[in-house]
Amino acid sequence: MTAPMVLYDDATARGFEPFALTRPVGELRAGGALIRARWERVAASRATGFVSAPHLATFAEFDAPPASRAVTLDAGTLLVNARFAPALDAVLDGGATVWRCDGQVVAMRLTAPVDTQRLSDGTLVLDTLASAAGAELRGWWLHDVWDLTRHLADMLRADIPLLGRDAEAPPAHAAVLGAHDALVARGAYVEPYVLFDTTDGAVLVETGARIAAFTRLEGPCIVGAHSRVAGGRIAGSSIGPNTRVHGEVSATIFLGHANKVHDGFVGHSVIGRWANLGAGTITSNLKNSYGDVALWTPSGVRSSGMPRLGSFIGDHVKLGIGSRLTTGCVIGAGANVYGGAITPKYVPPFAWGEQAPFARWELEKFLTVTARVMARRDLTLDDAGRALLRAAWSRSPSSA
Numbered sequence: 569m570t571a572p573m574v575l576y577d578d579a580t581a582r583g584f585e586p587f588a589l590t591r592p593v594g595e596l597r598a599g600g601a602l603i604r605a606r607w608e609r610v611a612a613s614r615a616t617g618f619v620s621a622p623h624l625a626t627f628a629e630f631d632a633p634p635a636s637r638a639v640t641l642d643a644g645t646l647l648v649n650a651r652f653a654p655a656l657d658a659v660l661d662g663g664a665t666v667w668r669c670d671g672q673v674v675a676m677r678l679t680a681p682v683d684t685q686r687l688s689d690g691t692l693v694l695d696t697l698a699s700a701a702g703a704e705l706r707g708w709w710l711h712d713v714w715d716l717t718r719h720l721a722d723m724l725r726a727d728i729p730l731l732g733r734d735a736e737a738p739p740a741h742a743a744v745l746g747a748h749d750a751l752v753a754r755g756a757y758v759e760p761y762v763l764f765d766t767t768d769g770a771v772l773v774e775t776g777a778r779i780a781a782f783t784r785l786e787g788p789c790i791v792g793a794h795s796r797v798a799g800g801r802i803a804g805s806s807i808g809p810n811t812r813v814h815g816e817v818s819a820t821i822f823l824g825h826a827n828k829v830h831d832g833f834v835g836h837s838v839i840g841r842w843a844n845l846g847a848g849t850i851t852s853n854l855k856n857s858y859g860d861v862a863l864w865t866p867s868g869v870r871s872s873g874m875p876r877l878g879s880f881i882g883d884h885v886k887l888g889i890g891s892r893l894t895t896g897c898v899i900g901a902g903a904n905v906y907g908g909a910i911t912p913k914y915v916p917p918f919a920w921g922e923q924a925p926f927a928r929w930e931l932e933k934f935l936t937v938t939a940r941v942m943a944r945r946d947l948t949l950d951d952a953g954r955a956l957l958r959a960a961w962s963r964s965p966s967s968a
Contacts, residue, residue, distance in 0.1 A: 570613045571677070573646040574636055575604055577620035579690035581651045583866045584713040586882030587840060589917055589960045590901045592620040595632055596838075597808050597823050598653040598708070598716055599723025600731050600772070600790045604632065607675075610654045610705075611646060618650070619687045623959040628952040629841075640681040647682070648675040649694055653723070654707035656730045666702030673698045674705055713880060714863065714872045716821055717836050721804055724788035725769050731790070732772040738764055748787055753777075768804070792822075798829060808841075810945060818853075820878070825945060837878035840901065842941055845881075846889040853878035853895060861896040864914035872896070882917065884938055884957075901960060904929055917964035931961050 575594040582588050587596060594604035594615070604615050617636030618627075625635045641647060646660075652674040660667060665677040673694040686692050708719045728751070735751035737744075742758050744750045746766030752758055755775035762783050764771045769788030773779060776794035785791070786803035795807050798814040805817050808824030815828065818835040822828075826839050830847035837851055853876050855861060861877035862869050879897040881887075887899075888906025899905065900917030907922030918934065919926035935957060939949040 571644045571646060572616040572642070573607065573611055573613050573648065574641060575607065575615055575618040575633075575648055575650040576687055576694070577618065577650050577690060578693070580711070581649075582621050582690050584710075585866055586880055586898055586900045586917065587713070587838075588621070589623075589963065590627075590840075590883040590956065591629070592618045592624055592627060592632075592635075592650065593710075594618055594650040595627075595629060595823075596716065597806060597821050598710065599720065600727035600806055601656070603650055603653050606654050606656060606707075607648050609656055610658050611648075611660055613646070619684060620650075621690070622688070623963055624956065626952040626955040626959070628950070628956075636684060638684055640683050641678055643678050643680050645678045645682075646675060647678055647694065647697075649673070651710045652705075652707055653710060653719075654705055656727055658706045660705070661703040664700070664703035666698045666700045667705040668702045669705050669707055670709060672709070673702065674707070674709075676702075712865075712870075712872070713838070714874060714877055716838050717819060717877065718872075718874060720806065720819060720821065721769070721788055724790060724804070724806060728770040728772045728788060728790060731774075732770070735772060738762070738773075746787070750787075753793075774809075792824065800831070819876070823883075835878045836874075836876045837880065839881045840883035840885060842883055842938070843881050843885045843887075844941070845887050846891055846906070848889055849887050849891040849893070851878040851893045851897070855895050862913075863896045864898045869913070884934075884941075886937075900964065902929060902934055902957070902964075918961055928965075931958065934961070 581593040615633045667675045732751035735753045741760040742762045744764045748766035749770040750764035751772045753775040756773045756777045758779045759781040761781040765786040771785045771787040771789045773791045774793040777791045778796045780798045782799045784801045791807045792809040795811040800815040804819045806821045808822045810825045811822045812827045812829045815831040816833045820837045822839045823841045826843045828845040832849040835853035862871045879893045881899045882901030884902045886904040890908035892910045899915040902918040909923045918929045920929040
């Protein structure tokens with residue numbers, strides 16, 4: 569019987585807003601795969617649960633494991649830090665019980681039971697449980713939410729040859745530039761007049777995806793399963809599954825099931841699930857001063873140390889036509905912003921309106937819209953999903 573594997577959101581991970589309000593960090597897309605899926609590949613085992621903030625207790629999404637309800641984690645459990653994204657070709661040394669990267673513990677095989685109460689608030693550091701020196705594990709630490717974009721290009725260059733191992737060359741009617749691989753999985757469809765530019769890295773189109781004519785895909789780039797690209801320039805990005813994209817996208821992660829089906833520029837950004845970007849939505853990803861971009865965080869505004877950084881858009885966000893997002897903008901989960909005004913640096917969760925001060929989206933109306941949106945992809949907002957969103961709404965400010 570395979571030993572259980574549990575992903576742990578520490579206190580830092582629980583501050584990865586705007587996403588931590590509605591999902592555990594293991595369900596964020598890092599490079600070409602979810603962090604949880606990366607761990608499953610490396611461990612050759614399915615994750616059995618996660619430990620995160622209490623308001624995520626009913627989180628349920630596709631094949632994600634449930635929140636762990638165990639009073640103790642048994643000896644033999646593989647406990648991993650969800651802020652670490654292992655390299656997809658890394659291997660857990662079978663003789664080790666502790667694995668480290670840059671001197672810090674990223675995973676450990678418990679040698680004795682651990683009371684889950686010790687993990688409840690996220691302050692426990694896994695190093696305090698480790699007695700062995702441990703083996704080294706390759707990968708990327710995510711110290712801040714913007715590290716998802718900081719490491720994106722390097723991760724995609726490492727991921728694509730592995731994720732595209734069974735893919736084939738594009739059809740003859742597509743054009744290919746550059747020396748890196750252009751890969752199309754079986755079941756994907758590429759129309760004529762599509763250009764694969766692999767000058768700076770490989771391009772992978774996953775199964776069921778459809779690429780429309782007059783699309784330029786610039787590597788390193790992944791278009792996820794069953795996504796559709798309806799034209800434009802998609803460069804250095806990781807497009808999650810069942811996403812609709814059009815226009816100009818650069819160095820951006822779409823978690824999946826999102827819509828950007830019209831013109832507009834999105835760069836150096838992370839877009840949550842079920843987000844909808846109205847026609848002409850534009851993100852700024854470079855300050856006029858060319859200085860480092862600062863972002864709102866739960867602990868205050870902080871510099872990212874990065875000169876290029878766009879927007880972090882939470883799950884279920886709705887942006888009206890002509891939305892203009894300032895450099896380093898954070899839009900909380902469930903916000904509905906319209907009117908075309910330049911957004912402030914931070915829009916609270918479930919905000920409603922044209923500009924600050926925002927009203928608050930009424931909960932039942934929000935849930936009705938969410939159910940309607942999910943039904944368009946033949947999915948149902950079930951009781952667990954409603955409970956999760958109710959908990960998130962209850963944790964958000966009463967006045968946006």
